[in-house]
Amino acid sequence: MNTPIRRLAYVVIAMFTSLLLATTWIQFVSADDLRERPGNRRTLIDAYSRERGAILVDGTAIARSERTDTDLEWVRRYDQATRYAHVTGYWSFTYGAGLGLERARNAVLAGTDDSLFYQRLVDVVTGRPPQGASLELTIDPEVQAAAADALGDRRGAAVAIDPRTGAILAMVSRPSFDPNALSSHQLSAVDDAYARLTQDPEQPLVNRAIAGDLYPPGSTYKLVVAAAALESGDYDADTELEGGLTYTLPGTETSLPNFGGAACDPEGRPTLARSVQVSCNTSFAWLADQLGADALREQSERFGFGQQLEVPMTVTPSSYPEDPDDAQVALTGIGQHEVRVTPLQVAMVSAAIANDGELMTPYLVEAVRNRDLEVIEDTDPRTMSRSVSAETADTLTDMMVSVVESGSGTGAQLPGVDVAGKTGTAEYGASGGAHAWFTGFAPADDPRIAVAVIVESATDNWTGETGGLVAAPVARAMLEAGVQP
Template sequence: MNAPIRRLSFVVALLFASLLVSTTMIQFVFAKELNARPDNRRTLLSSYARERGQILVGDTAIAKSVPANNQYKWLRTYPGGAAYAHVTGYYSFYGAGGGLEQAENGLLSGSSDKLAFRRVSDLFTGRKTVGASLELTINAKVQQAAIEALDGRRGAAVAVNPTTGEILAMVSNPSYNPAPLAGHDLGKVDTAYKALNGNENKPLVNRAIGGDLYPPGSTFKIVTAAAALESGRFQPDSELPGPAELDLPQTTVGLPNIGNRACGPDDKTTFLHAMEISCNSAFGHLGLELGADALRDQAAKFGVGDQLSIPMRVTPSSVPAELNQPQLAQSAVGQYDVRVTPLQVAMFSAGVANRGTVMKPHLVKSVLSSDLSIIERAEPEELSQAVSPEVAAQLTEMMEAVVENGSGEPAQIDGVRVAGKTGTAETDRVQRAHAWFTGFAPANDPQIAVAVVVENGGDPDSEARGGGAVGGPIAKAMIEAGLQK
């Protein structure tokens, strides 16, 4: 064989080897990555070839797939509409976005490893593989009560079962209709998404568990009170300073009470009365006495800073890592740079209600097969022990006083003992304060814990006219719905 033929043979062999290597790399090494590419039209179309599982509240589907007479085979529909948009999210040709559609895409699409045995069974029996369905913990009555009571105002409302961690309601306002995002006309899908994404009120953001977190205002006094009682240095009847404005070290700026009023005669008050009327100066004093580490540690025991999944990712709440003395006093009353989700604030109340034990919140009760038999059922899981049962009982007494005689009176329910805490969280000097309410009921047999925030709905000059008057009735409506048999 002469030299030119040898060289040509070598080149041909090299080309065949390159083809073999590249084919192997594409089929085995890069296959998963290529299938996951958002611009892989074949993969996207194949995902529509299989019926997606339902999302259920009770026996009612709030998201389901229906047959389509086109290349997509199935159309995702949302009977739950805007009422459940932040729970469901949406599923479109471009993939899953937000909510359970994204967080549990593997189960709903049928591709999860948890469903591997069923897929093999379907292969041998000839059954069409269908995605798993999700039965939620949501109580439809509580969800609807929260929507109606919020009445379109910006904010969020969350309800949980204190003993199990089940999320009974999760509402974020403003909401949106997922249906236009799930359509098959891709031009209309693009237009709908751009309109929602460009909306200054951010309807796609689930304010209950994420977005720009909120200052908790006086609802954080539950944490400060817990730290004080756990220290053993304070009791509900302990005397505390309660001047109209607490002098702070290292600064000429003090910590004033709402309305610039003293909390009792001779600038003194009891711990219980300070909670009852939400006395800033008394709680600022407690923060300074306890120290930053104790405050942060107590917040952490309630779940602040935890990376939670419900299964959607929850943005962690936070207390600043470094606090000087004025910042510490401000943080003790839920201001400065303390930031929380409404779910986290509901966990404050739920932990107190459950004798000091905080349960891990979750949204999915059961994973169901196509015939609605149970594949997997969620079990209650303890997250942390926030306080002792004895301290939880003291906090319950103090929170009951808030509703019975203090700033939380609008949350009173005839024949039901309600424990609660109001909050008025200042954001800046231009916007009105956020109005908060959190609590649980019945105080002697807790079944539901709630948290409500109404953006810029508070009165900075009155805790009662802010968190009490605005948040209290919303919480009351949710609690009443949750206690219905």
């Protein structure tokens, strides 16, 4: 064999080897990934030949499949669509499983999950058409409705948790969207709806409760700072703090004022309890400087900061800054600088305090049932961490009760029910905008529901939307719905 022919043979052998390796990789290594891609039309056509499982709240379907008389045998329908949009997500022929539970538990709803293998086997043997499993959620429909109605058209989010178990009782994000517009079989209309949603500067597809651009927590973070102080053993509720009209940030000439320029205490020495009650900026900035970044970061992590959570949707981890200087540490004491949180995380802080310092892992799916209504998966409550001691939790609860009784959170008061809470007004950007926060739980002596609410600033220039004025009433509506017998 002469040299040119031998070289050509090597090239042909290399090409066949590459083709064999590529085919093997696609068929055996990448097959699952390719099959599960949202835009895989062949998989989607196959999926539309079987009934997708329902998503249920208190026994009522908020997402269900309805038979059609077209080649696509089933269409997805969403009842109370905008109320539950960020919980359900959407199922679209064009865009596949998008957002929410439709995406996070796609395999279960589609009937292709490994847990449904024996059901699929029985279906083949008996000739029954294949069907997906249903999801039973932890959502309380009354609390969800209260949150959605109270938020109204304002941008923001609201979350409620059962502090005893971690079950998510409500998850609302505003603005919302209608998943039915994306599940339609009118594909040109679906494309138009998707384009409008993705190009909308209000970002209605973002679940603000657990993801997106995280928020500064403002004064709700003072609960974490107070917890770190109490857990250190160097402070108690009656310890006096430095809290004058202003506080000069360490290493700078910048003065930090109290909200409204008011004094926290006539003598400039408010106790820790008083500082929580009136949300004293100067004393908490001073206290954060005394505690230091490491103590605050460690306490934050015990409340769940930095944790990779799936509820089962992926939750963006909340964070405390990695290497702040002394002035920045002081600012973190009032929930500013680069402290960033999800509303779920803020609700987890209150839930841990409500549950004697024990933080339960949050979850949204109570049970998975197959077509024969047999439970093939259920969720057992699990402890996530010991956030604070029971003694510290009791002290923080008393402080939070005083906030609602006679402090900055009176807007969350409920007749005949002791409510524990904390307000926050969180500045963002450089233009003077501020978001309004409230977090808390009820009843204070036997907590059944913990909440967090954020109402985003309507403009980039703050016009007085404090947590006590606009977020606390939303929380009150949720708490009232959650404590009803």
